[in-house]
Structure formats: C-alpha cells, structure tokens
Amino acid sequence: MDTGPLLVVLLIAIALIVLLIVKVRMHPSLALLIAAFFVAFVTRVPLDKIIDTIEKGVGDTLGFLTLIIGFGAVLGKLLEVSGGAQRLAQTMLRVFGKQHATIIMALLGLICGIPVFVEVGFVLLVPLVFVVAKEAGISRLKIGIPLATSLMVVHCILPPHPAATAIAGTLHADIGTVILLGLCVAVPSVLVGGVLFAHFAIPAHDPALIKDEEGGMGSFDEESEKKLPGFGITLLTILLPLLIMVTRTISARMLPSDILAMKWINVIGNPISALTIALLFAYWSLGLNKGFGLKQLQEITDGSFGPIGGILLIIGAGGAFNAVLTASGVAPGLAKAFSHLPVSPIILAWLIALILHFAVGSATVAMISAAGIVLPMLAANPGLSPAILALAIGAGAIGLTHVTDSLFWMVKEYLHISVPQAYKTLTVGTSITSVIALGVTLLLSLVV
Template sequence: MDTSTMFMLVLLVAVLLIVLLTVRFKIHAFVALIIACIFVGIGTGMPLPQIATSIENGMGGTLGFIATIMGLGTILGKMLEVSGGAERMAQTLLTTLGENRAAWVMTIVGLIAGIPVFFEVGFVLLFPLVFIVARQAKLPLLYVGIPLAVSLMIVHCMVPPHPAAAAITATLGADVGKVIIYALLIGTPAAIIAGPIWSKYISTKCTTNIAEAKAPTPNEELPGFGITLFTILLPLFIMVAKTIGVLYLAKDAAILPVVTFIGNPITALLISVFVAYYTLGLARGLTMKNLQTLTEQCFGPIAGIMLIIGGGGAFNAILSDSGLGKEFAKILMSLNMNPIILAWLVASLMHLAIGSATVAMITSAGIVAPLLAVYPGLSPEIVVLAIGAGAIGWCHVNDSSFWFIKEFLGLSLPDMLKSFTVACLIASVVALSGILILAKIVS
C-alpha cells in the first residue's frame, strides 16, 4: 500500500471514528476529536511526543484568538438578551412594515439580531413574538417561524464573530471584514428564498400544535430601536471599516496601524462590549454589580463549544503536521472538482453525518485548508463561505437544533423534515450558487 492510499485510509477512518463516537456512543465531540487526533498521529507514523505537542499547539493556536472572541461576543449577546433589545427590533419592524409582512420582518431580525447571540438563544428570545404576531395576523405559525430559524442558522454558520465562522476564518487566514460583507451579501438572498418564499408554500402543507407562548415584553420596558441596532452592528462596522481602510490607505500612512488595531476583532468586540454595558445596561438602571453578575453568567454555557473548537484546532494541526493534509490535497486535485463545491460538499456531508454544524465546519476547515496552497488564486474568504454554506444544510434528526425547533413549532417529525430541513438545504444551495458567482468577481 503506497503512502497516499494509507494516509487517505487513515483520514477516512478518523472521520468515521468521530461520527461513531459522537453519534453511536454519545461521547462529547471534544473528546472524540482528541481521540481522532491521536489515531491520525499514530496511523501516519508521527513520533508519540510530537502527537502531544501538535495537539497542544493546535488547541492553543486556535483558542488564543477564538476564546477571546467568544468571551466578548457572549457578553454582547447577554446584554442584548437581558435588555430585550432583540424583541424591540422585531416589534419596531413589525409596526413599521405591518404584521402581514411578518415573515420578512423575522428574516431581517434573524439576520441582524442573530449576529451577537447563539442560534438557540435568538430563537428563544424572539419566539414569543412570532407566536403573538402569527395569531394576531391570522398567519400560519410556520410561515413566521421558519424564516426566523433559517436566518439565525445562516448567521450562525457564515457570519463572524459566531464561534465556528470566526474559527475557520482564522484557520484559513481570511479577512474578517471581508467575510462579514460577503456573508451578509450571500446570506440575505438565501434567507429570503429559504425563509418567506419557501415557508409561504410549505406552511399550507404542515400543521402545528403548540401551547400558548408567553406574552412579549411591554414596549415601555424595552430599549430604543436605534440604540439597539447601533449596539448590535457596532463591532461589524468597526471590522468592516478596518477592511476598507486597509484597502484604500497608503501602506505607509501613519494612521494605518491604529486602524488595523481598532479593527481587530478582539479590539472591536471589546469596544462594543463597553458600549453595550452603557446603552443596554447602565443607561437602563443596571449597576456595575449587575453587569459583573451578568458577565459571569456568560462564560459557563460557552465552555463546551469552546473545547469543541479547540479540539477542531488540534485535529487541523495533526492533519497538517502529519503530512496527511498535503496528501489529501493531491488527491482532491486529481478529482478535477471545483474547489469551492468541494469545500461546500465536505462541510455538508460532515454535518449530515455528525449532526453539529460547528463540528462540521471546524473539521472541514482542516480537511480543505491545503487547497489554498494548491489554488493560489482562490480567495480564503470564499472557502470560509463555502464551508459555512455547506454546514447550513442537512439539519436533521441527529442535530440537537432540529429537535429544539421542532418542539417550539409543535411539528410532527415528517413535517419538520419537509419544512425546516428542506429550508436549510435550500438556503445551503442558494448560498453556494451565490458564492460561485461571487468567486468570479473576487478570486
């Protein structure tokens, strides 16, 4: 057996091992990734001490950036949650655009409010409003609920500073500002087609059965729309401004180092956290002690996902240090497949098998990273988007998000599969189509 064949067999078994451990034996994804790292190291003949060093360096190199991003981003999301900012946005847009356009409003809200909060948190925050609006406007609950869920999923997979999107952006050396711009450009039409357009059709084919949702918060208890929108989008504005500044400022401009520093995701989020402390906290009667307590509450829930991302970083490092990544790149080149479609397909199949978009994205980044060296004209931002778009699809029975949405919408299993699962597939394919077009322009 030649080296390439042996290495590919090792990679295949490693991926199957991750799937088997997480799906069949219910072992935490972090532990499964570390076991897979050790298997790959031994299977490719790495010295045992080097395996441990590679795992350590991979985790440290990934979490050195991502842990800070996740910590600050979670604080921002917590402030949005406790202040009722997301609810304020939804109520204002519904009042302005009309309840009959509720599906479109929920798409917009999901794309914006979903930026600083995790998928599940965003849905929990906004679902009471979905329920009330659907009832008042006499609209099918599914018609309003699916657009919110799909738009939150798109942001979760494609837009930094969401953890997985930020992690693969760092892994592939992509520019955060460009990824944000491209992701919103590609994600918006995907959310529209898979959200309001698809849900208008499928909502007539499915039935929901849910209990009464809690009432929305009264308007007078919510923060203002303008200040909420400003606070949510501030880190994106700062990071995008840095990207534009780097493009147009002279390389020797005295202000360039300052622009680069402020536009770094860590600095941008730190600034935004302190703005949120004031606009959504102190200005609304919270004390510094309250803010300290809220901040402490942020970090426990992200420990698991942080370790998963660290484990993914270790897996990526093992693939690189063992030489397996280079061998895999050679085989991928021999397939003569579009590298963008390939990145999308790998992430899509990983999500289908593993059931976690986050794990699928982190693992896929390590597998397809060697393509960037083989295709020097390929934009790393495009590869990030392709992986994110692939991870949107195939949200089905082995994904906890699937059951989470199913219970909230009161759908039967068949109705959930043909509504939300298909919606995610539509969003994934539409996003891929947009990415292929965008690649012609930017690559």
C-alpha cells in the same frame, strides 16, 4: 503514505467521530481529540511530536477566539435581558406590517443572531414567534422556520460567530472581507431558503395558531414598550463590531499600510478590539442607560460565561484535530489529490462541510474539520480567495440539518411539530438555503 491510504485514514477518523458523538453520546470535544490521536498513531507521527502538535492546534485556535466568544456571549445576554430583541420585533412589525411577518422574523434572525449561538438565538427569539404569529394571524411554523434558517446562516457564514471566525483564521482570510461577502451570501440565501420556501411550502393557517399559554409572551403593549431600549441604539449595538471590522478592511484597501492612521485602524479593527469596544458600548446602551446597576451587569457578565465552556472545548479540540491532519500529511496529501479532480475546490469544500454536518450534527465541528481538510487547497489554487473558501464551507454546514443537530430538536419541541414536519420544513429549508448560498458564493468567486 499514498493518497488511497490517506483517504482511508481520514474516512475512518470521520466515522470514529460520528460513532462517538451519535452512538456513544460522547462530547464532541473528546471525540475530536480521540480522532486526532488515532490519525497521529496510524500515520506514525513521532511520539514526541504528538502532544506538541495537539497543544499548538488548541492554542493557535483558542488564542484568537476565546475573548471573541466570551464577549459575544455577554453581548447576546445583554440583548436578551434588556428586551432589545423584542424592541426590534415591535418596530419592524409596525414599519413593515403584519403581512410581512415571515420577512420580519428572518431579518430579526439575521440581526439578533450576530452576537449569539444559533441555539441561544432561537431560544431568545422563539417567544417572539408566538407573539408575531398571533398578531399576524398565521401559523407559528410559517415564521419559525425563516427564523431558524436565518440564525443558521449567520452562525455558519458571518463573523464574529465562533465557527465562521475560526475557519477564517484557519484559512487566513480577512475577517472584514468575509463579513462583506458573507452579507452578500446571507441575504439572498435566507430570502429564498427561508422566506420564499415558507411562503410556498408552509400553510399560513394550521389547526394550532399561537396562544399565549403555549409559550408566548403575550401581545405587545405600549406600557411594556416604554421600558425597552430604543430601536436605533439596539441595532447600532448589535452591528457595531461588524461596522468596526468592515471599516478596517475598507481602509486597508484605500490607505497605505505604513501610515500611523492605518496602524491605529488595524488595532481597533481587530476582532478582539471590535468586540471589546462593542461590549463596553452595550454595557451603557443596553445596561446603564436602561437602569441596570453595576452589580446587575456583573451578574449578567458572570452568568454569560458558563454556557460557552462546551463550545470552547469543541473549537479547541477541532483545532487539535486539524493540526494533526496537517502534521500527519493527511490534509496536504488529499488536497494535492483533490486538485487534480475536475471539480471546483469551492464545490468540494461545500460538499465536505455538508457531509460532515449531516454525519456529526454540529455545524461548528463540521466547519472546523472541513477547514483543516481543505486548507492545503489554497496552496494548490493560488488564485482562490480564502474568504470564498470560508464561505463555501459555511454554506455546506447550513444544509441537511436533521436529527443529529440540536437545532432540529429545538425547532421540533418549541414549535410543537412532529419529526416528519421538522424534516419537511427545517431540513428541506436549510438544504435549499445551503444550495443557494453555494450558488451565490460561486458567483462571487468570479469577481473576487
């Protein structure tokens, strides 16, 4: 098919996904699968190849991600039940002072958001927003928005988050490189789009300062603090998988690939191995070390897997959709056409993810779909780093968080604000963050 019809097919498929998710209220996984069948039928993929293509797309995607998502969910649950997040907040308040509450909550989101989904992270940390707001004497909105923004950035940019890891796998980008470059993107983006935006755009004092009965945890006290895990051990537990994966990337650039030590490092530094090691360490540091019994740890583990079923289906269906786009010729054909446009492929990747996030609402769906569309651009642009393209997609999926995104409604309800307030704060804040992330990614592309 020519480029024009291919573009029409893609636009109709995206419109179909949006219609099914937003209007029909269909689960995104089913909407993606229906769109995959639509593309396959319209582009005349051989009937005996359609199911094989879908199965391969699901298998190739989930085969890599299932254990990562599952172990990450358990790690996040241990962080919640052990009080590790509360310990981090208390220590940072003590060290940096109440006057830096917005920075503290942004940092807390960047750190605690690593092992959990953005929605789970917000639910986990929002009680601390109430407490920190009361301790600092400022409005919950002023520190709640930097928290939500930082969680969104981690969700979209930093592996081992499922969406970030999935697109890194789709684009064949080195995970450690994505983490290192992602940190370079995440920190300035959150500081500008989260902290500075909140500082200048959100009043420090509104008519409703946080009260305990409005959803907080009460004030921090020394007695409860003694029961919490230590700051250092909590921080190490959260960062351990990243440290292991980054060590693998750095070692690969310093050591010959054929020596035994490097082969061991490759095994240990694989995301699956890294999460396994981190989880085993967390069982001790946040569990056994704090008095949890083996039966309690088993119950925590079992209870962590239920909530991830939906995300596994979405990611698997996204893999199927991407596989059909490739097999049908839609993605390669459009990539070839895009390569002749006088626009950077980095900006195109960002724009595609931004539009998809605005339309669909799910950053995960937007990122996985965008990755399938832009994958052939790598072949058309041999000098383009896959890690940079992955970051561009993640940066786009951060922006335009509005009524189609569940995070929008969570922020509105938990912080007790109106829809216009949510638009003026969360939507604007995430959009600024998205633009800053794109800018930093473009700068990094000059040296990577």
